[in-house]
Amino acid sequence: MSTSLLVSNIKNLILTEDSPRNSPLRGADLAHLPSIKNAFLLVENQRIKDFGPMKNCPERADRTIDATGRIVLPAWVDSHTHLVFAKTREDEWVNRIKGMSYEEIANRGGGILNSAKRLQETPEDMLFEQALGRLEEIKNYGTGAIEIKSGYGLTVESELKMLRVIRRLKESNEMGIKATFLGAHSVPMEYRNGNRQGYIDLIINEMLPQIAGEGLADYIDVFCEKVAFSVSETEQIMEAGARYDLKPKIHVNQFYCLGGIAAAVKHGAISVDHLEVVDDSDVEALKNGETIATLLPSAPFFLNDHIPPARKLIDAGLPVALATDFNPGTSPSGRMPFVLSLACIQMKMLPEEAINASTLNGAFALEWADEYGSIARGKAANFILTKEVPSVAYLPYAFGSDWVKRVFIKGKES
Numbered sequence: 001m002s003t004s005l006l007v008s009n010i011k012n013l014i015l016t017e018d019s020p021r022n023s024p025l026r027g028a029d030l031a032h033l034p035s036i037k038n039a040f041l042l043v044e045n046q047r048i049k050d051f052g053p054m055k056n057c058p059e060r061a062d063r064t065i066d067a068t069g070r071i072v073l074p075a076w077v078d079s080h081t082h083l084v085f086a087k088t089r090e091d092e093w094v095n096r097i098k099g100m101s102y103e104e105i106a107n108r109g110g111g112i113l114n115s116a117k118r119l120q121e122t123p124e125d126m127l128f129e130q131a132l133g134r135l136e137e138i139k140n141y142g143t144g145a146i147e148i149k150s151g152y153g154l155t156v157e158s159e160l161k162m163l164r165v166i167r168r169l170k171e172s173n174e175m176g177i178k179a180t181f182l183g184a185h186s187v188p189m190e191y192r193n194g195n196r197q198g199y200i201d202l203i204i205n206e207m208l209p210q211i212a213g214e215g216l217a218d219y220i221d222v223f224c225e226k227v228a229f230s231v232s233e234t235e236q237i238m239e240a241g242a243r244y245d246l247k248p249k250i251h252v253n254q255f256y257c258l259g260g261i262a263a264a265v266k267h268g269a270i271s272v273d274h275l276e277v278v279d280d281s282d283v284e285a286l287k288n289g290e291t292i293a294t295l296l297p298s299a300p301f302f303l304n305d306h307i308p309p310a311r312k313l314i315d316a317g318l319p320v321a322l323a324t325d326f327n328p329g330t331s332p333s334g335r336m337p338f339v340l341s342l343a344c345i346q347m348k349m350l351p352e353e354a355i356n357a358s359t360l361n362g363a364f365a366l367e368w369a370d371e372y373g374s375i376a377r378g379k380a381a382n383f384i385l386t387k388e389v390p391s392v393a394y395l396p397y398a399f400g401s402d403w404v405k406r407v408f409i410k411g412k413e414s
């Protein structure tokens with residue numbers, strides 16, 4: 001049965017597209033946020049049927065919402081999360097408050113290995129229930145599509161368990177979900193003394209064939225960093241992923257510039273994520289490819305670390321996306337509106353740039369721009385209706401304020 005929903009008298013309908021783009025917004029284009037004042041939005045069969053100025057508003061629909069004084073914008077596309085995990089890590093956080101560094105914690109078997117131990121011990125059903133609760137929470141912040149990574153398993157059995165949990169989330173939820181295999185998140189302790197390659201072989205020869213066989217992953221990821229995997233190890237794993245048609249989305253340049261960005265671009269990565277530190281050769285590498293720079297400002301905010309140089313990347317004409325990096329160690333928050341605020345306050349992005357980067361460019365970072373990320377006819381009806389607000393700039397400005405009033409996923413209020 002077809003049901004229609006009409007949102008009328010919208011003060012400002014944001015990020016409208018008459019003909020959807022086929023490539024992400026780059027450089028100066030990121031500041032351009034098409035919108036219609038005093039607008040309507042019509043939803044039919046879970047999709048955006050029509051939109052435009054009120055003078056063209058249809059006369060009736062099965063349901064109508066009066067949005068006087070309020071803004072409508074596309075739901076967030078959070079293209080980088082670790083939302084499936086077994087336990088929060090506030091105890092390590094307290095150790096950091098007392099002066100211990102992330103690297104010290106990692107080298108002592110804390111950090112990712114701590115999460116892996118907990119996850120290995122936790123039954124699949126419990127992981128699923130916990131992750132489902134987090135999904136419901138972030139829906140209320142306005143997130144309508146998300147990427148979720150494995151990487152707290154670090155054994156064949158537990159990586160498969162994580163990815164099966166993500167598959168169950170996909171099947172049980174209206175939200176758009178893509179899965180990324182991140183077996184190369186950390187080298188388990190038992191492989192650290194002279195047998196790193198043993199773990200990489202396990203990823204390539206045991207994990208990948210089973211994951212691909214069950215169709216459990218859309219992408220492959222590697223944590224390319226001094227505390228994790230080298231550039232050449234990262235390349236080895238990207239090459240193995242390519243044999244199963246898994247394109248890379250790579251954790252890189254969180255703490256050091258090692259040349260991982262150039263390697264990821266060379267291997268056709270959809271995105272390179274983090275980029276707290278970026279040198280000129282990294283920018284050059286990105287200029288020569290299609291890879292999206294995905295910035296995760298809540299991680300350096302939480303770690304009191306380098307702020308990603310968003311301006312340097314945007315001013316070089318590059319495509320930038322924003323995501324939460326929701327994870328128990330370095331970003332225990334899936335709140336996209338806060339990411340927008342950090343992007344503007346700390347990284348000097350304009351409100352328009354931050355909104356584009358959190359919606360349309362996020363969708364491109366998941367190769368899902370035909371379905372999500374803008375107000376366009378035929379796309380999934382995933383959108384946010386704000387409270388009464390004075391302007392678009394008010395949204396990232398009023399950090400911490402709950403201006404998200406109602407969230408619609410596939411036309412249904414969540």
Ligand SMILES: [Zn+2]
Binds near residue numbers: 080081251
């Ligand atoms: Zn991450």
